[in-house]
Structure formats: structure tokens, C-alpha cells
Amino acid sequence: MRTIRQIHEALEKKKISVVELTRDYLNSAQKSKNGEYITFCEERALQQAQEADDLLRLEKKVPWAQKPLFGIPIGLKDNLTLDGVRTTCGSKILDHYIPPYTASAVERLESAGAVILGKLNMDEFGMGGSNENSAFGPVGHPTHSDRVPGGSSGGSAAAVRANLCVASLGSDTGGSIRLPASYCGVVGIKPTYGRISRYGLIAFASSLDQIGPLARTVEDAARLLDVLSGYDPLDSTSSNIPPLQAYLASQSVPHWNRLRFGLPQEYFSGGLSLEIEKSIQNAMQWLESQGAQLVPLSLPSSQYAVAVYYLIAACEASSNLARMDGVRFGVRSQEAAETTDLTEFYQKIRSDFGREVKRRIILGTFALSLGYSDAYYKKACQVRRKIKLDFDLAFQKVDFIIGPVSSTTAYRRGEKAIDPLKMYLNDIFTVPANLAGLPAMSLPCGEDQEGLPIGLHLLAPPFCEEQMISVAQAFSKRGEGSVRGF
């Protein structure tokens, strides 16, 4: 009983109540030694659960249409605000921050009936790929404790895999949903930029950040997408288009012989582990066997993607994180409170950021400064447009692009933490989708010899999540014979 459909059946047959279900999940989550959660909102969750049970007693049936996530226990990455619940972004600097408002995406989850269990661990402000950069300790890999779960939404992916929530929300600035999803063997989706409101997502890099779901199945992720998507007047960058019908799309069979899948040569040229390459090739063969066409193509500007990404993201972050100055946000230590000099005050407060965050703030501050901004920030923005153009051209020839999410499976703790550059290069497959604003997802497609999950990376043209979901659902059911509709 691990998926939304199974839970709804059990609730209707009175095999379990929402309160019992919530308690089960909370209990196992609180017992976990892997550090998935930073904060639990037990009381709030149980109250929501009780209200759901009351409603169910009254209605006798799960109110599907109005509340597609009725009674479903969900975890939130700790950079999404929830009114009255501590929100830390994995940072010491927001240790005591209690937001007075709820993120639009979270509001949508709650009005769809979801029960919010708590706030999930993450790399500080989303900066990292291993969830080792959290002020609240690292997150352990759900099946291999010496490995990292990936990041920055490490808590979100590990908790789903370890059944500490049915689904979770993460955020993806340069791969932060897809990388941990691939390392933990769950489904993780980064929607089109503008598809889900960012209001209440504490910004890392505003032009790249996007909220997305992580779940055990494509269907469940699709249900979350339907609830999360749609225009929000509180976010000027949210697209004014109707919400998705991704769940419906997951129940329809793709027209395989009309579909073309692009294989960027740049994604398969060296550096890729053999097992991952093999897994992806198996996936390609299966797609071909369904009648789809495989089209080799080139994304020439993608070689600059990591450099461009780390400039733009750092520049935006240096500005976004400025409000953590100890005046209203940020912890004011005794030492800082005693200083009478404003500059010294800021120095003391802002020393509380972790190393990686400081590194990026300094990098971004430098790249935006007078005399350097043309060579770095502006140049990066120009190259970003070229990267987007590559994709525009590619999507004139193909319907999807496939490739790996990462060149390796989950690596050992501490392995890359000492070398930031190595860590940055690990983002080579994921950052292009953020730079171009495209929808992309990681989909389990096998395991390596050690049993570590491998993710298949699927990228689609802007606002084509439904088509992407339809293909992903079919792929995920490939072992179960032919896929049928309703």
C-alpha cells in the first residue's frame, strides 16, 4: 500500500484511517536515523488527518474530483514555506525562521487534501548535489548507507524511497530533483519554468528554480503535477495557462510510431559509466521496439552549460540571499548583537552561511561587479540564449531528448565534497534543462552491479509535460506486458 491509488482503495474499504496512515508514516519517519526530515509538523498533520477522516465518514467515498490527494501524507523540501512552521533551507542562518505565510504550491497540495508531515532535509539553500551541505547533517542513501542520496532535494528523494512519505516536493535549480531521484530510484520531475508558482519557494536562483514532485510511480507524480500546476497571480513568471492533466495523460498509450527521440552525441561521449550507458541503451532499444524512432543529434552549446549555470545561479543567489543579513532574517548571535559597526555586524552574521553558500555568494558578487559583469554575467546570459536555441532547433526534429541524469550512480559520502569543481561537473546533464526552462524528469531504468539505481533522463519541449508523462508511464510499465488505457 504505497501508492495514492492503493491508499485510496484502502481508505474506502476502511482498512485504515487517515489518522492511522499519518501516524504510521510519522512514526517511521521519526525513527529513521538517515536524517531525511529537519522538522515534523505532527500536530498539524494529525489534525488534517482527523478532518479528512471526519469528511470520509460523512461522504463514505474519497472525494476524488475535488481532493485528488485526499489523505495522502506528503513531505516538503525545507525551502517551501508553510505558515507557522519553521523553514530553514538547510541553513543555520534560518534556524529560527517561521514564515507567516504558505507557499502557493503547498496551498494547492493542502486544498487537494494532502496531509503535510514535515520539512525535508536539503543542501543549504539548494547548493549541492549530495545533501552533504546541510547545517542539519547529511542525509543517508535509503538503501546504501555509505552513499549519498544526491541533492539538493536529498531528503525529498530519500524519504519517498524509504516510505517516509508517499510523495514529496522538491525544487530543481540545476538538477536538484532529478539527480537525487536517479540516485534513490524514484520518479522526479522538473516541470517547465513557469508551470508551477514559485511564490513561497525560498529562492536560490530565481530564473532557474522550479518546484516539482518526487514519487514512487509516474502516476503519482502526475497526480501531484496536476494539483501543483496552474497560473498564480502572486508569481509574475508563472504561465497563464490551464493546469495540467498529466494523470489523464499517464493513462493513455503513446503513438509510438509517430514519436522521435533525440540522442545528443554530447551526452554519450566519454565519462559515462559503462553500466549507465548500457542501461540507457536498453531503454533506447525498448523505445525502438515500440516503434519509436531514435535520432542522433547535437547540442553544440551544451559544453558551456555548466560554466554558464554556475555564473548565472551564483549571481542571482548573491542577490537573493542578501536579505539574510541579521536585521530581520538570519540568526543574530550575541557577538553580532554587541557590535556597533554596521559592516562588522554584517560580517559576523554572514559568516554563519556554510562554505559552499559563501563560495557561491562571493563568486556571484564578483561576477556582477562593475567591470566584470560584462565579461561574466552578461556573457553567460548570451550563451544561455544559445543553449536554448540549440534545444529549439533540436525539438523541431524530435519530440523528446533522452540521456543519462548523471555519469555515475550514487557515490560515496565525502568523495566529492572536498572538490567543488568535481561536484559542479556532475551537473553536466541536468543544468541545460534549467537554462532552457524545459520540462525534464528522471525515471528509474535499472540498477548497477551494487544495486544502486540508475535514472533515465527525459527532456521535452516547453509545456509538453503531458506527452512526457505518457511516455514515462509506458516505459515504467515495460516489464508488465502491453500497456492499456482505462
Add this chain to the structure above:
Amino acid sequence: MDFEFEAVIGLEVHCQLATHTKIFCSCRARLSDETTVANIQVNSNTCPICAGHPGTLPVLNRKVVEYGIRVGLATHCQINQSPVFARKNYFYPDLPKGYQITQFDQPLCENGWLLVENGDVSRTVRIQRIHLEEDAGKSVHRTGFSLVNLNRAGVPLIEIVSEPDMETPQEAGAYLRTLHSLVVYLEISDGNMQEGNFRCDANVSVMRHGSSQLGIRTEIKNLNSFRFIEKAIEYEISRQVEVIRSGVGVIQETRGYDSSKNSTFPMRSKEQAHDYRYFPDPDLLPVKIDSDWIEKIRHSLPELPDQKRARLMNVLGLSLSDAELLISSKFLVEFFDEVVQKSLLVGVELQCFSKAAANWMLSEVMRLRKEDNIELWQSQLRAFHIVDLVRLVQKQSLSHIQAKQVICIAWKTGQDVSSIVDQEGLKQWNDLSLLEPLMDEVIRDFPRQVAEYRAGKDKLLGFFIGRVMKKTNGMANPPLLGELLRKKLM
């Protein structure tokens, strides 16, 4: 000012816009004519967005753009159809996000001009740019600590930057007054300088007369009264001249103005200048302004001071000084316009009527305003009072002195002119049967003067008129009396 040197002055004006809500959230930007958001309970006019809570996002108030376009059109600017909001990054406790959202390389308006009348000289001052931005909060410094009030954080501002086209403090003052009256006429700002609705930074440099090489400039910050602005610039010019004379040279720096000492003092030098690290705000998309919108705004513009002055002089026949006096207050000139409008309904000779009405308003009404120390709009006087009054005087049914009495009562009570006239028995005595006996009495009482008049001392006619007037308590019509007396004394 020294004749050896000439000054070059440019001004940056910050003007708070009187929109209903703030620029990026739905908190109030303006409460009423009497109360500003700065004066209500500290930090009560805030929300997660203007308080800069992590995770919040700005959404642009379109009204702010419209107000900006109004100023742009009124100052003959080009309107940028796709202006971009940028972040200006700096740390200060009253700046909640650690950056101010403003416009940088793609402002709303560029390349305009404003005609400035300074005494007999009129000069075109070029407007370099007008851009939109959010106001910061307010810091209150106490001994040992400072407090921050965010009530005005996010109130919309426009910054109007002139080219360095002014040469004297008086010219700078005239430019500011012109701009101030413009924003008030456009109804985009309350323009209250005490409240900081309208404040100004002045860029000042001096150079040797006839030189083409601009001197090193200083910037004087946060001047908020016309008088201080002129005085601060005046001081700064003489300071710079002195510094140059002494051979030290001017340092490029930002200076403050101390009004109690009437001097400027250094705040920070060029080396200490901030690097604001401007970049386009990724939370806001470029604004799309189509020509239809611009044209709609253009057609909705009210009559501006220049146009008003021209109409008052050319159509209504007023003198330049009367026109200027009326225009100096938006309420006064609108009241006057209403008087003229209403007079058209009752059929009068337009120019003759307008001049008389202007006279009454600029003399008697202004006197009452001063006497009672209240504004015209706080009195009971209405446009129809002036219309009725001027007509009665022109028909000679009311004397000048009587009319003054009527205005005074209307100012206080708001009663109709006709009922005041009835109530006070103020009908002008044009009735011969009433005047005849009085004139005869005067002729009888002053035989010596009569003899002198008859002997050719014409000036004495005034004496007789005055005597009769006295007997009527000023209720007769002097020209009529003069005519009658002249006949009688022949």
C-alpha cells in the same frame, strides 16, 4: 556668484506616487489627504512581500506604470515600450530584501524636456530619464541603537533625472517648482515636501567662465524644501569656487546639507561609492507597453500648467501675473475655471467677466484665506457665489463695498448671494427718489465747496460723492452719483 566661474547644476528628483497600493504588493501606498502611511502605527502597513520575507515575489502594480507614463508624456519623453526592472544591490537595515527594485539601463522614459520660467528668462531643461522604483523603509537612529519602520517600504517612486542644464540656484529652484506643480496637476503625487513625497539630490560643479571642460561634481543628497535646495546649491557653488581658488580642487563625493548651519558636509567619497551590481530582476518580466495604452493615457492627461497659463491669458484675457498667481495653486485655478464655466451658462462678456472674477479671487478671497488662516477648500465659498457677485456688481446693483461684505458672509456661511443681499438690505441705492433728498442736503450743507466747484475746482466732485456715499452707508453707486451731482451743480 563669482563672474569668473559658472556653475553647472543637474537635479535628480524622487517623487512618491499617490497610487492606492504599493508597487509590488497590495499594502496601501496612500491613506488619505491627511494621513500618510509613514504616520500610522509603526510596521502596521506591511505584508510578507514588502517586508521582504524569503520566498515572496513582487507583482507589478500597473497603475504605477501608468503614472510614470503620465509624467513622461507631460515632459515630452520617449516612452520605452519594454522597460526592465533591475535589482540595485546594497546592504542597509531599512532595505528589507538587500536590494532595491528599480530600473537601470532600460528605464520607462527617456529624452524629454521641461520649459522653466525663471523671472523674465525661460529655459528648456532636458530630462535625461524617468524611472520607476520602490521606496525603502525608514531608519530611526537612537542612542546606541536604530529602529526600522517598513510602512513606506514598497511605496512607488519615480526618479526624474535632468541633464545638467541649469546654471544658478534660482534656476534649479524654478525647475523644481515647475516639476512639482506638474506632478500635482497630473494627480500622480501628493507632492508634500515635508512628508518627503518630493525630494531631490543636486549634482553641482563649477568651471571657469567660457570653459568647455566640465568641473568635478559633487552630489548633495536628500534636499526636501525649495528654500534649502537653493541655499544648499548656493553654498556648494561658493565652496567649490573657494576650493578651486585655493588650488586644492574639488573631490568627487556625496555631500549632505545641514540647514541649521547652511553648509554642506562630506558623506562619502568616490572610492567609498557603492558598486550596486545591477542586473535585471529575474522575478519580474519586462513590462509590455503598447502604443494603444500610451495614446489612451495621452488623451486622459489633464490641462497642464503651461497650457493653463496660455488659455487664461489668451482666451480669458488675464494678465501674466494674475494667471501665474491663479496657477500657483491647483485648487485655486480649478475653482476659478469653475467660476468661468458657470458664468457661461448665464451669458456674460467672457473676458470682462473673467478679469473681474480673477480680481475678486486674488484680492478679497486671498485676504479672507489669510485672515482666517484656512484654505479655500475649507471655506464655505463656492464658484456660484463669485458668479452671482460679479454679475450684481457689473449690473451696478451692488457696490464694491457691499460686494466685499457679501463675500465675507458667503465665505463663512455658504449662503446664497441673493439671500445675503436681502437679509443685510444690501441693495445698491439706484433709486433717484431716495438719492435726490440726500444730494440736496449735501449741497445745502457745504455752500463754500459748492461755490468753489462752480468756480472751476472740478476735483471737488469727489468730495460731494463721498459725502452722499457716507449718508447711504456706502450703498449708492458712485459713478451714478457723480453723474447726477454734476448735473445738479451746473
